Amino acid sequence: QDERNQVLTSYLWVRQTWQDAHLTWDKDEYGGIDSIRIPSSYVWRPDIILYNNADEHFGGSMETNVVLRSDGRIMWDSPAITKSSCKVDVSYFPFDGQRCRLTFGSWTYNGNQIDLHNQLDTGDLTDFVENVEWEMLGMPATRNVITYGCCSEPYPDVTYTLLLRRRASFYVFNLLLPCIMVSFLAPLGFYLPADSGEKVSLGVTVLLALTVFQLLVAESMPPSESMPLIGKYYIATMTMITASTALTIFIMNVHHCGPGARPVPPWA
Numbered sequence: 001q002d003e004r005n006q007v008l009t010s011y012l013w014v015r016q017t018w019q020d021a022h023l024t025w026d027k028d029e030y031g032g033i034d035s036i037r038i039p040s041s042y043v044w045r046p047d048i049i050l051y052n053n054a055d056e057h058f059g060g061s062m063e064t065n066v067v068l069r070s071d072g073r074i075m076w077d078s079p080a081i082t083k084s085s086c087k088v089d090v091s092y093f094p095f096d097g098q099r100c101r102l103t104f105g106s107w108t109y110n111g112n113q114i115d116l117h118n119q120l121d122t123g124d125l126t127d128f129v130e131n132v133e134w135e136m137l138g139m140p141a142t143r144n145v146i147t148y149g150c151c152s153e154p155y156p157d158v159t160y161t162l163l164l165r166r167r168a169s170f171y172v173f174n175l176l177l178p179c180i181m182v183s184f185l186a187p188l189g190f191y192l193p194a195d196s197g198e199k200v201s202l203g204v205t206v207l208l209a210l211t212v213f214q215l216l217v218a219e220s221m222p223p224s225e226s227m228p229l230i231g232k233y234y235i236a237t238m239t240m241i242t243a244s245t246a247l248t249i250f251i252m253n254v255h256h257c258g259p260g261a262r263p264v265p266p267w268a
Contacts, residue, residue, distance in 0.1 A: 024072040055083040094171035105157030137163040203245030
């Protein structure tokens with residue numbers, strides 16, 4: 001999943017079955033042949049496409065053979081690589097979950113011409129290959145019938161919802177824990193001797209380290225008005241460290257004033 005561009009790339013096996021009454025035969029008259037394999041271009045095919053396609057090449061499934069049975073039933077299994085738009089919510093990054101939809105429907109036929117149905121209530125995940133970053137929780141399927149303002153005919157579609165959960169261990173050990181450990185270094189600047197000269201350097205170094213971590217998080221996130229909680233944590237921590245460094249500078253200035261400093265005014 002390309003989170004920054006909010007695009008989901010899926011490698012699918014798309015199975016479509018339909019009935020063609022013009023392509024039937026009596027298997028007893030043809031040596032008991034019940035089914036044949038022929039190129040898909042030889043038969044009529046429904047123009048089922050991905051509605052929320054995000055690929056510049058607006059194509060469909062690959063050209064593979066179909067299985068034609070003697071009763072006119074046609075089954076077409078074809079591999080497809082799809083790129084679909086998926087709105088990403090990173091509010092709880094890296095402990096977030098996403099819901100990405102794949103909506104399939106006919107491009108030119110309405111529901112009176114093609115009655116589109118899903119065979120199962122969920123996608124078949126038997127051959128699903130696990131992803132190192134995302135965990136698949138499920139893939140429920142729903143059939144929707146939409147009537148547009150321009151037309152009175154219904155337009156059915158089948159929507160598969162991919163329920164994804166991020167595997168957070170990588171980000172916990174590489175972004176979250178280092179940030180927490182670096183943050184604990186900032187208060188130690190108050191325990192350094194004033195004559196050591198490293199009090200301000202420590203605060204600036206910690207601030208730069210947190211800035212690097214914050215940039216790494218920003219590069220992984222899509223542009224959005226809402227800020228994830230981890231981003232708010234970085235900003236709050238950087239604000240406190242900036243205040244801590246400024247207070248350290250003030251304390252060092254008071255420490256090095258010496259006997260030449262002006263007396264404290266009566267009102268102080």
